[in-house]
Amino acid sequence: SYMTMRGISSTRINFTLDGVPLADSEDMATYFVDLPDLAHSLDSIQVQRGAGTSTVGAGAFGGSVNLETVPLATTPSTDVWLGGGSFGTALGSVGYQTGSLPGRFAVYGRLSWQKTNGYREHSGVTQHNVFVSAAKQSESSQIKLTSFAAHEYQQNSYFAADSDTLRTDLRANPMSPDDRDSFGYNFAQLQYMRSNMTASAFFQRGYGWYRLDNSQYGLDGLLLGTMWTYSTSHANYGVHLNQFKREHTGPGYRNYGTKGEVNAFAKFTWDTNRWHFYSDNQIRTTDFHYHGDVAMDPIRWTFFNPKVGARYGGFYASAGIARREPTRTDLFQGEDNATFPHDLHAVHPERLIDFEAGFDRHSARGFISYDIYVMNFRNEIAATGELSDLGLPLRRNVDRSYRRGIEFNGAWQLSPVLQVRGNANVSRNRIRHWLTFTNVEPLLTPSVILNPAIEYTPSPRLSVGAVGRYVGKSHLDNTNDDALVAPAFFVVDATARYRMVTVQVNNLLNRRRVFPSGYAIDGVSYFYPLATRNAIVTLHVNL
Numbered sequence: 001s002y003m004t005m006r007g008i009s010s011t012r013i014n015f016t017l018d019g020v021p022l023a024d025s026e027d028m029a030t031y032f033v034d035l036p037d038l039a040h041s042l043d044s045i046q047v048q049r050g051a052g053t054s055t056v057g058a059g060a061f062g063g064s065v066n067l068e069t070v071p072l073a074t075t076p077s078t079d080v081w082l083g084g085g086s087f088g089t090a091l092g093s094v095g096y097q098t099g100s101l102p103g104r105f106a107v108y109g110r111l112s113w114q115k116t117n118g119y120r121e122h123s124g125v126t127q128h129n130v131f132v133s134a135a136k137q138s139e140s141s142q143i144k145l146t147s148f149a150a151h152e153y154q155q156n157s158y159f160a161a162d163s164d165t166l167r168t169d170l171r172a173n174p175m176s177p178d179d180r181d182s183f184g185y186n187f188a189q190l191q192y193m194r195s196n197m198t199a200s201a202f203f204q205r206g207y208g209w210y211r212l213d214n215s216q217y218g219l220d221g222l223l224l225g226t227m228w229t230y231s232t233s234h235a236n237y238g239v240h241l242n243q244f245k246r247e248h249t250g251p252g253y254r255n256y257g258t259k260g261e262v263n264a265f266a267k268f269t270w271d272t273n274r275w276h277f278y279s280d281n282q283i284r285t286t287d288f289h290y291h292g293d294v295a296m297d298p299i300r301w302t303f304f305n306p307k308v309g310a311r312y313g314g315f316y317a318s319a320g321i322a323r324r325e326p327t328r329t330d331l332f333q334g335e336d337n338a339t340f341p342h343d344l345h346a347v348h349p350e351r352l353i354d355f356e357a358g359f360d361r362h363s364a365r366g367f368i369s370y371d372i373y374v375m376n377f378r379n380e381i382a383a384t385g386e387l388s389d390l391g392l393p394l395r396r397n398v399d400r401s402y403r404r405g406i407e408f409n410g411a412w413q414l415s416p417v418l419q420v421r422g423n424a425n426v427s428r429n430r431i432r433h434w435l436t437f438t439n440v441e442p443l444l445t446p447s448v449i450l451n452p453a454i455e456y457t458p459s460p461r462l463s464v465g466a467v468g469r470y471v472g473k474s475h476l477d478n479t480n481d482d483a484l485v486a487p488a489f490f491v492v493d494a495t496a497r498y499r500m501v502t503v504q505v506n507n508l509l510n511r512r513r514v515f516p517s518g519y520a521i522d523g524v525s526y527f528y529p530l531a532t533r534n535a536i537v538t539l540h541v542n543l
Contacts, residue, residue: 004062004444005047005049005062005063006049006050006062006063006373006375006403006405006425006427007062007403007427007429007442007444007445007446008062008063008403009062009383009393010029010030010062011023011027011028011029011327012028012060012061012062012324013030013060013062014063014064014065015030015064015066015067016064016065016066016067017066017067017146017187017189018067018068018069018146018191019198019227020187020189020200020202020225020227021223021225021242022035022067022204024221024223024244024246025221025223025242025244025246025261026221026244026246026257026259026327026328027327027328027329027392028324028327031183031185031206033154033183034150034152034183034185034206035129035148035150035185036112036127036128036150036152037091037093037110037112037114037127037129038067038131038148038150040095040112041069041070041095041110041131041133041148042067042068042069042070043068043069043070043071044068045065045066046065046068047063047064047065048060048063048065048066049062049063049356049371049373049407050062050063050320050354050373050375051305051307051320051321051322051352051354052064053267053280053307060322061322061324061350061352069133069146070108072097072107072108072134072135072144073099073106073108074099074100074106075097075100076096076097076098076099077096077097077542077543078094078095078096078097078542078543079094079095079540079541079542079543080092080093080094080095080540080541080543081093081094081539081540082538082539083536083537083538083539084536084537085534085536085537086531086535086536087117087118087119087531087534088115088116088117088124089115089116089117090114090115090116091112091113091114091115091538092112092113092114093110093113093114094110094111094112095108095109095110096108096109096110103136104136104137104138105134106134106135106137107132107133107134108131108132108133108134109131109132109133110129110130110131110132111128111130112128112129112130112131113126113127113128114126114127115127118155119171119529119531119532119534120157120171120172120529121171121172121173122155122175122177123154123155123156123173124154124155125152125153125154125155126152126153126154127150127151127152127153128151129148129149129150129151130148130149130150131147131148132145132146132148133145133146133147140194140195141192141193141194142191142193143190143191143192143193144191144193145188145189145190146187146188147186147187147188147189148185148186148187149184149185149186149187150184150185150186151183151185152181152182152183153181153182154180154181154182155175155177155179155180156175156179156180156181156210156211156212157173157175158175158391159173159174159387159526160174160517160518160519160526160527160528161173161174161526161528161529162174162525162526163525163526166513166515166527166529170512170513170529170532171529175212176213178211178214179210179211179212179213180210180211181208181209182209183206183207183208183209183210183219184205184206184207185204185205185206186203186204186205186206187202187203187204188202188203188204189201189202189203190202196230196231196232197228197229197231198227198228198229199226199227199228200226200227200228201224201225201226202223202225202226202227203223203224204221204222204223205220205221205222205223206219206220206221207219207220208220212390212391215250215251216250216251217249217251218248218250219246219247219248219249220246220247221244221247222244222245222246223242223243223244224242224243225240225241225243226240226241226242227239227241228240234268234269234270235266235267235268236265236266236267237264237265237266238264238265239262239263239264240262241260241261242260242261243258243259243260244258244259244260244261245257245259248336248337250336250337253292253293253337254292255290255291255292255293255337255338256291256292257288257289257290257291258288258289258291259286259287259288260286260287261284261285262284262285262286263282263283263284263285264283265280265281265283266280266281267279267280274312274313275310275311276310276311276312277308277309277310278309278310279306279307279308279309280307280308280309281304281305281306282303282304282305283302283303283304284302284305285300285301285302285303286300286301286325287300287301288300288325288328288331288344290338292337292338293337293338294338294339294341295341296338296341296342296344297344299331299344299345301325301349303324303325303349304321305320305321305322305323306320306321307319307321308320314359314360315357315358316356316358316359316360317355317357318356318357319353319354319355319356320353320354321351321352321353321354322352322354323349323351323352324349324350326347326348326349326350326381327381329392329393329394329395330347330381330395330396333394334387334388334389334390334392335388336388336390347381348379348397349379350377350378350379350380351377351378351379352375352376352377352380353376353378354373354374354375354376355373355374355375356371356372356374357371357372358370358371358372358407365413366411366412366413366419366421367410367411368408368409368410369408369409369410370406370407370408371406371407372405372406372407373403373405373406373407374402374404375402375403375404376402377398377400377401377403378399378400379397379398379399380397380398380401380431381396381397382395382396382397382398382401382431382442382478383395383442383443383444383478384396384477384478385443385476385477385478385519385520386519386521387519387521393519398431398432398433398434399432399433400431400432400433401429401431401432401442402429402430403427403429403442403445404427404428404429405425405426405428405429406427407423407424407425408422408423408424408425409422409423410422410423417457417458418454418455418456418457419454419455419457420452420453420454420455421452421453421455422450422452422453423451424448424449424450424451425448425449426447426448427445427447427448428447429441429442429445429447430442431478434478434479435478435479437478437480440478440479440480441474441475441478441480442478443474443475443476443477443478443519444475444476444486444517445475446471446472446473446474446488447472448470448471448472448488449469449470449471449472450468450469451468451469452467452468453467453468454466461498462498462499463496463497464494464495464496464497465494465495465496466492466493466494466495466508467492467493467494467495468490468491468492469490469491469492469493470488470489470490471488471489471490471516473486473488474486476518476519476526477519477520481520481523483523483525484520484523484525485525486516486517486527487515489511489514489515489516490511491507491509491511491514491530492507492508492509493505493507493508494508500540500541501537501538502537502538502540503535503536503537504535504536504537504538505533505534506531506534507530507531507533507534508533510532510533511532512532513529514529514530515527515528515530516528516530
């Protein structure tokens with residue numbers, strides 16, 4: 001699964017789990033396929049668009065997403081999820097809360113398994129996950145361990161199909177049935193928490209192999225880190241350190257990279273009458289060392305990322321600067337094993353100056369919010385629309401670019417049983433110069449996105465709802481050739497719930513030629529098709 005925010009890819013979105021960075025340090029990507037059924041062990045998901053407040057990991061450009069795991073309950077409970085649906089989809093999940101145990105201990109655990117054959121030909125996946133958290137509570141503090149071990153096995157389908165093939169076969173997969181992968185992901189964090197202080201240490205390991213064109217490749221990455229935060233009534237301080245190492249193997253080669261990071265931040269707030277002010281300053285330094293057949297000098301980057309903001313009643317405004325380094329793929333021009341000594345200074349760090357202003361209002365019947373943003377980039381590392389030999393997107397610096405837009409989010413209770421809600425984005429996005437072209441739209445960045453929804457709940461036992469998605473057209477490369485376009489589309493998903501049973505129907509209107517994403521090679525369009533109408537039925541039982 002992939003996501004973008006304001007047209008910015010997930011490699012430039014900061015994902016954290018209970019404050020711990022989830023992205024791998026080399027390529028800054030978060031692979032949710034390696035985290036099956038994590039959602040059932042989450043208590044909340046907080047999304048902040050734009051530069052946002054300081055957090056661990058690389059600077060956020062598109063935004064930040066913080067996942068908070070479920071708290072430990074004081075009473076015992078068990079819940080079971082079972083489901084099945086289109087394309088051979090099946091899932092099962094069992095969660096258990098012990099409640100308070102002698103010694104003020106508590107434990108939560110969940111076992112999950114799911115599989116699907118996939119919409120595209122030979123694109124099936126099987127996943128499982130074991131999630132455990134345990135805590136000991138005292139009068140003034142808590143010690144908590146959070147951990148999971150996940151694994152996925154899949155037939156690969158990450159190459160798109162050309163437009164001619166899709167005219168006759170929407171489920172075509174250009175990859176071989178033998179192109180497979182198997183990856184595991186282990187995570188553990190130990191936290192010590194008091195009312196005004198948190199200290200933690202964490203461990204992550206992502207490992208596995210993949211086959212492509214009868215060749216096998218391997219990855220094995222390990223991240224160790226620690227962080228500390230301290231709060232007062234008007235200030236918040238934090239320090240984070242980590243060390244990452246990942247080994248890459250392929251036909252006839254073996255190399256590894258190491259990357260270390262230290263960052264510290266200080267946030268301050270002031271309140272005067274109805275005014276609220278804040279400042280947020282982060283300093284971050286990171287270095288990368290490559291060890292392989294070709295010798296290259298290490299490289300180090302140091303960034304200062306300041307932000308300020310103010311709120312008066314429902315009105316707010318902020319300004320911030322975010323900087324971040326290139327990924328390993330950017331530095332090596334897509335090579336997994338360097339064949340010549342790359343100039344690691346050739347790809348410049350990118351900088352974002354982000355201005356935000358908006359208004360929000362809440363009432364007993366709903367809420368509404370507007371946000372205007374102006375994001376000016378210098379040396380943005382922009383996608384070219386090309387892929388490496390291993391299927392990774394290639395990127396390069398562009399001198400100047402910008403993204404400007406307005407966002408809307410709202411919900412309103414029309415009656416005790418009927419609610420409408422929705423969000424929208426209208427934007428203008430440009431790269432000043434691309435090759436011989438000027439003022440072009442960045443690829444895969446639609447200027448209009450609309451998501452209306454309605455939900456009817458006549459009783460606590462029954463609810464019916466629908467969500468629409470309109471996405472405007474977007475270009476497959478940065479030349480803005482009208483022949484290389486992902487067309488605009490509108491689809492509707494519907495959900496009905498009665499007691500313990502939920503039925504979800506995706507692409508309810510059975511739109512057959514919906515292509516949300518793709519790329520272009522040598523003037524030919526390649527697309528990833530949206531699945532035709534499909535459904536899944538789930539049973540949720542609380543014991």
